[in-house]
Amino acid sequence: MNSSPTVVPATLVFPFELVRSELEKVEAAIAAQAKEFEPAIEGYVAYVCKSSGKRIRPALALLTGGATGQMTDDHRKLGVILELVHIASLVHDDIMDGADLRRNLPTAAAKWGNSLSVLLGDVLFAHALELSASYDDNVVSRAIARASRDVCAGEILQTQRRYDLNLSVPDYLKIIEMKTAALFAAATHLGAYLNGCTPAVQEALKNYGLRLGTAYQIYDDCLDLVGDESAAGKTLRTDLAKGKLTLPVLYLLEQATDLQKTKLNRMLLNGEPMDTTILASIADYEGAVERAIKFAKAMLNDARNDLVCLAAGAHQTALIEITGYLDKLLDKCRAVV
Amino acid sequence: MNSSPTVVPATLVFPFELVRSELEKVEAAIAAQAKEFEPAIEGYVAYVCKSSGKRIRPALALLTGGATGQMTDDHRKLGVILELVHIASLVHDDIMDGADLRRNLPTAAAKWGNSLSVLLGDVLFAHALELSASYDDNVVSRAIARASRDVCAGEILQTQRRYDLNLSVPDYLKIIEMKTAALFAAATHLGAYLNGCTPAVQEALKNYGLRLGTAYQIYDDCLDLVGDESAAGKTLRTDLAKGKLTLPVLYLLEQATDLQKTKLNRMLLNGEPMDTTILASIADYEGAVERAIKFAKAMLNDARNDLVCLAAGAHQTALIEITGYLDKLLDKCRAVV
Numbered sequence: 001m002n003s004s005p006t007v008v009p010a011t012l013v014f015p016f017e018l019v020r021s022e023l024e025k026v027e028a029a030i031a032a033q034a035k036e037f038e039p040a041i042e043g044y045v046a047y048v049c050k051s052s053g054k055r056i057r058p059a060l061a062l063l064t065g066g067a068t069g070q071m072t073d074d075h076r077k078l079g080v081i082l083e084l085v086h087i088a089s090l091v092h093d094d095i096m097d098g099a100d101l102r103r104n105l106p107t108a109a110a111k112w113g114n115s116l117s118v119l120l121g122d123v124l125f126a127h128a129l130e131l132s133a134s135y136d137d138n139v140v141s142r143a144i145a146r147a148s149r150d151v152c153a154g155e156i157l158q159t160q161r162r163y164d165l166n167l168s169v170p171d172y173l174k175i176i177e178m179k180t181a182a183l184f185a186a187a188t189h190l191g192a193y194l195n196g197c198t199p200a201v202q203e204a205l206k207n208y209g210l211r212l213g214t215a216y217q218i219y220d221d222c223l224d225l226v227g228d229e230s231a232a233g234k235t236l237r238t239d240l241a242k243g244k245l246t247l248p249v250l251y252l253l254e255q256a257t258d259l260q261k262t263k264l265n266r267m268l269l270n271g272e273p274m275d276t277t278i279l280a281s282i283a284d285y286e287g288a289v290e291r292a293i294k295f296a297k298a299m300l301n302d303a304r305n306d307l308v309c310l311a312a313g314a315h316q317t318a319l320i321e322i323t324g325y326l327d328k329l330l331d332k333c334r335a336v337v
Numbered sequence: 338m339n340s341s342p343t344v345v346p347a348t349l350v351f352p353f354e355l356v357r358s359e360l361e362k363v364e365a366a367i368a369a370q371a372k373e374f375e376p377a378i379e380g381y382v383a384y385v386c387k388s389s390g391k392r393i394r395p396a397l398a399l400l401t402g403g404a405t406g407q408m409t410d411d412h413r414k415l416g417v418i419l420e421l422v423h424i425a426s427l428v429h430d431d432i433m434d435g436a437d438l439r440r441n442l443p444t445a446a447a448k449w450g451n452s453l454s455v456l457l458g459d460v461l462f463a464h465a466l467e468l469s470a471s472y473d474d475n476v477v478s479r480a481i482a483r484a485s486r487d488v489c490a491g492e493i494l495q496t497q498r499r500y501d502l503n504l505s506v507p508d509y510l511k512i513i514e515m516k517t518a519a520l521f522a523a524a525t526h527l528g529a530y531l532n533g534c535t536p537a538v539q540e541a542l543k544n545y546g547l548r549l550g551t552a553y554q555i556y557d558d559c560l561d562l563v564g565d566e567s568a569a570g571k572t573l574r575t576d577l578a579k580g581k582l583t584l585p586v587l588y589l590l591e592q593a594t595d596l597q598k599t600k601l602n603r604m605l606l607n608g609e610p611m612d613t614t615i616l617a618s619i620a621d622y623e624g625a626v627e628r629a630i631k632f633a634k635a636m637l638n639d640a641r642n643d644l645v646c647l648a649a650g651a652h653q654t655a656l657i658e659i660t661g662y663l664d665k666l667l668d669k670c671r672a673v674v
Contacts, residue, residue, distance in 0.1 A: 038494065040493070041494070095452070095455055096451075114433075115432070115496060118433060119429070119496070122458075122489035123489045123490050125459070125462065126483075127482075127486055129466045130482035132478075132482075133470070133482055134475070137474075137475070138474070138475060138478065141466070141475065141478045141482075142467060145463050145466040145470055145478075146463075149460050149464055153378055153456075155456050156381075156457070156460065157375065
């Protein structure tokens with residue numbers, strides 16, 4: 001075990017090359033959304049939209065479109081909608097977390113205060129829902145509203161279960177499925193739906209999104225525990241400080257004695273600083289992280305199997321490569337434990 | 338002028354008798370929505386939904402339905418959706434206002450903190466949008482998303498223009514049209530749409546809702562200035578304290594000299610307590626309130642004219658009576674100035 005972890009992640013980037021030009025169109029369309037608002041509001045919207053996120057959800061919508069037929073204007077619009085919902089949820093998250101920075105820029109809450117940020121998240125979300133009601137039928141708007149509700153409900157459940165050492169692994173998985181995987185699943189499900197795929201194919205791609213999103217969140221949770229801040233480009237070691245129990249910690253608790261649990265509980269409630277050395281002193285920390293990584297890798301394997309319904313081709317390969325990319329990121333987490 | 342105002346409003350209630358039993362069904366359906374959420378979230382939703390608001394928006398949806406054909410399940414569902422959006426916006430408003438009480442009960446923000454209340458408003462809103470995507474076509478979900486966006490954008494504009502003595506009357510009217518009248522208009526427009534009315538009738542009823550909502554907000558703004566707290570059942574005299582310039586104050590400013598404006602500006606910025614006596618010492622306060630009341634009454638008259646497209650009958654009469662009810666409330670404001 002290495003208590004001063006090396007760089008995680010390295011210079012890896014998501015393998016979105018195949019849809020790079022399509023993603024640029026989505027990016028331009030996201031930027032153009034600001035003009036849909038009153039002039040006095042446009043600036044706020046433009047600021048939070050240009051935050052240069054990874055645009056994973058739009059990429060999944062586009063790749064699924066390409067893998068099941070054509071990438072159409074409908075897929076690009078879906079990408080815009082998914083990203084707007086994601087941005088809205090981040091604007092609200094930053095209020096709750098009291099976060100000052102996101103991707104090295106001041107958050108909306110830090111720049112303009114909580115009141116404006118509550119409303120800014122609301123108008124972004126409402127605008128996304130209005131866009132989603134511009135398709136021919138109701139399937140997209142229903143799925144987007146449902147996924148949005150899941151994202152927020154998942155956050156509520158997570159907030160409720162902070163500092164709760166009785167949180168079970170199934171409860172944790174349910175929470176991350178709602179708060180993260182639901183929007184991934186909406187991307188892949190609707191990407192297939194828009195090409196008129198059979199219910200079975202839509203279902204398989206929805207499952208791919210759910211599993212990919214779940215594995216991604218487990219990776220993110222492991223990164224918070226073992227990653228390197230400058231390489232990750234964000235503040236780490238915040239989950240335990242906030243009482244957020246993630247999969248590696250739950251596994252650690254599972255094998256801990258009552259005495260060890262009591263010790264961890266006291267440290268959590270007192271907000272005592274916690275690093276990997278301390279966790280390792282409580283129980284088998286290395287084994288717990290390894291088990292979480294293995295779980296996420298098994299999930300990625302299942303996600304790959306969800307793709308067998310697709311015709312072989314560049315887009316199917318790209319969807320597989322995303323799971324491979326996450327596999328590598330998980331390996332890097334493993335390497336530093 | 339009377340600086341210790343008598344009771345406004347008295348025991349008047351909205352004339353919703355005609356749809357009382359239908360409103361009870363909507364009320365039961367609103368209460369039932371809580372069960373659509375995860376067990377751990379149900380309690381929060383149930384709490385904010387049982388706040389016994391006046392249910393004006395559902396009543397407008399039902400009455401418009403009755404006035405243009407039948408009140409159907411679709412109208413009742415519309416009532417539930419409109420009220421959920423309204424409740425979501427109140428949950429977020431109470432965060433921004435730091436309000437502890439609403440209708441004599443602790444607000445969600447006071448009970449559970451701001452973080453949970455941000456998310457609670459979000460899930461309510463997302464749930465309302467999901468319900469609105471369960472109609473046969475997209476018209477309802479598009480209109481509800483748009484009205485929701487207007488409600489929040491109107492709040493942003495209002496927040497931006499606090500303490501701004503250059504706020505014009507048209508700007509004020511635009512703000513209240515967005516933050517209040519848009520949802521009234523969605524109720525009356527969609528109530529007609531769901532009965533397959535012609536575009537002209539839908540448009541006339543939308544205008545009725547817009548004008549009624551605008552007049553209602555002007556009444557509410559006058560009430561804040563001249564009303565009696567115990568009779569109104571809410572804290573009054575808060576608008577000026579928060580720098581919110583409403584129609585009577587804008588009229589007061591219009592006829593104030595530069596010296597008077599400077600005085601008012603200084604008092605506003607210093608947060609000095611302001612009552613009607615002080616306002617009257619600045620310029621013709623009584624005349625300004627009277628002018629605002631007259632403006633709202635003219636708006637109600639226009640709203641009544643929007644109803645000429647409807648067949649005479651009990652429901653048309655009830656929609657007219659709502660304007661008459663607001664007329665009386667405005668008269669009561671006038672009586673205490």
